[in-house]
Amino acid sequence: MSQLAEQTEPQSSGADQAAGGLELRGLTKQFAAFTAVDDLDLDVPTGSFFALLGPSGCGKTTTLRMVAGLETPTSGTIRLGKRDITFDRPYRRPVNTVFQNYALFPHLDIFENVAFGLRRQKKKNVDELVQSMLELVELTSQTRKRPAQLSGGQQQRVALARALINKPEVLLLDEPLGALDLKLRRGMQIELKRIQDEVGITFIHVTHDQEEAMTMADTIAVMNAGVIEQMGAPDDLYENPRTTFVANFLGQSNLIDGQIKSRSGDLVTVGMHGIDVSVTAARSHADGDRGWIGIRPEKVLIGDEGEALDAPGNTVPGGVVTDVSFVGVSTQYLVRMPWGQELQVFEQNTGRRRIFRVGDKVELSWRPEYAFLLDHEQDASAGAQLDDE
Numbered sequence: 001m002s003q004l005a006e007q008t009e010p011q012s013s014g015a016d017q018a019a020g021g022l023e024l025r026g027l028t029k030q031f032a033a034f035t036a037v038d039d040l041d042l043d044v045p046t047g048s049f050f051a052l053l054g055p056s057g058c059g060k061t062t063t064l065r066m067v068a069g070l071e072t073p074t075s076g077t078i079r080l081g082k083r084d085i086t087f088d089r090p091y092r093r094p095v096n097t098v099f100q101n102y103a104l105f106p107h108l109d110i111f112e113n114v115a116f117g118l119r120r121q122k123k124k125n126v127d128e129l130v131q132s133m134l135e136l137v138e139l140t141s142q143t144r145k146r147p148a149q150l151s152g153g154q155q156q157r158v159a160l161a162r163a164l165i166n167k168p169e170v171l172l173l174d175e176p177l178g179a180l181d182l183k184l185r186r187g188m189q190i191e192l193k194r195i196q197d198e199v200g201i202t203f204i205h206v207t208h209d210q211e212e213a214m215t216m217a218d219t220i221a222v223m224n225a226g227v228i229e230q231m232g233a234p235d236d237l238y239e240n241p242r243t244t245f246v247a248n249f250l251g252q253s254n255l256i257d258g259q260i261k262s263r264s265g266d267l268v269t270v271g272m273h274g275i276d277v278s279v280t281a282a283r284s285h286a287d288g289d290r291g292w293i294g295i296r297p298e299k300v301l302i303g304d305e306g307e308a309l310d311a312p313g314n315t316v317p318g319g320v321v322t323d324v325s326f327v328g329v330s331t332q333y334l335v336r337m338p339w340g341q342e343l344q345v346f347e348q349n350t351g352r353r354r355i356f357r358v359g360d361k362v363e364l365s366w367r368p369e370y371a372f373l374l375d376h377e378q379d380a381s382a383g384a385q386l387d388d389e
């Protein structure tokens with residue numbers, strides 16, 4: 001174990017507790033008649049980088065605040081390993097929070113900001129511990145500056161160092177990169193991941209930015225209106241969404257009305273406006289006789305009418321290009337299908353194929369294993385256009 005890992009190893013509870021993760025059961029928070037968090041069950045394994053992802057107002061921050069002890073649950077329990085911490089005072093929990101606004105002490109320099117908690121606890125080796133924390137967040141050359149003399153990204157690192165030096169079992173991050181500009185944010189995402197990897201502490205990261213969650217987290221819980229819609233590894237959520245909300249909120253999806261014709265073995269055959277397409281059983285989440293056939297825009301191939309495309313299985317003729325957006329790495333098309341719906345197609349700009357123009361007649365195609373099928377009872381537009389908030 002590295003010196004840093006050793007120094008940041010949780011001390012506030014026994015080894016038994018460190019072995020267990022964070023467990024939320026039936027967690028509910030009501031503000032008067034409004035239910036912000038609704039009967040939430042969640043398990044966060046020790047040492048994971050976990051993201052709570054959802055649109056504004058879905059209850060992410062309230063969940064985090066209940067874990068931190070800043071909000072009292074209306075009902076339900078919060079356990080950390082074997083210990084029930086539901087009603088523990090915030091300072092008694094082995095949990096620390098990094099907020100979006102950093103909350104640094106403006107009158108103290110960087111070193112003293114990081115040292116603050118240790119000095120209050122009258123800890124020994126303060127200088128050594130602060131120095132190693134500043135090394136971890138790569139701020140050793142700035143130690144005598146005040147927060148106002150640092151960039152937003154550097155202030156964020158100080159806030160992180162100050163939270164980690166208390167050796168929490170769980171670090172809560174509430175939109176920690178929200179105040180940074182896009183380029184800095186991307187850099188900090190990689191930094192945060194490296195730091196989490198190095199210290200091995202459980203990170204719970206709240207964000208409404210799906211790209212941020214996917215870049216950093218091992219596990220994402222997608223939250224909507226106080227409940228978890230789906231939880232899993234980023235690629236699993238993206239490739240195999242179980243609800244229209246997840247399909248639309250995490251990236252973009254074409255959702256097409258389909259009539260389920262047969263289910264046999266690994267394949268489900270679905271009638272799509274007169275064309276039969278297939279979906280694998282593992283990605284079919286519709287019980288009735290109708291469903292939304294889902295296909296991601298980058299999984300759709302576009303070609304001239306009658307062109308043999310490399311996607312055996314699902315070929316859909318009769319499209320007309322209605323919009324072309326050149327975005328550098330890819331070209332994004334809107335294609336009007338014979339049934340009137342416009343489908344999105346993203347094609348990588350490899351330079352090997354010509355770019356289609358508005359009005360071109362095209363054929364679309366995709367491999368059955370890339371499609372998914374969702375329950376038709378759901379609103380096909382749920383979760384769309386919410387991630388830009």
Ligand code: ATP
Nearest residue numbers: 031034036054055056057058059060061062063208
């Ligand atoms: P954001 O990303 O905008 O912070 P969020 O998902 O973190 O959103 P919460 O802050 O958890 O959402 O809020 C969930 C809902 O609970 C919102 O509708 C909010 O208005 C409401 N809410 C939060 N705190 C209170 C409070 N103290 N009193 C009344 N309503 C509250």
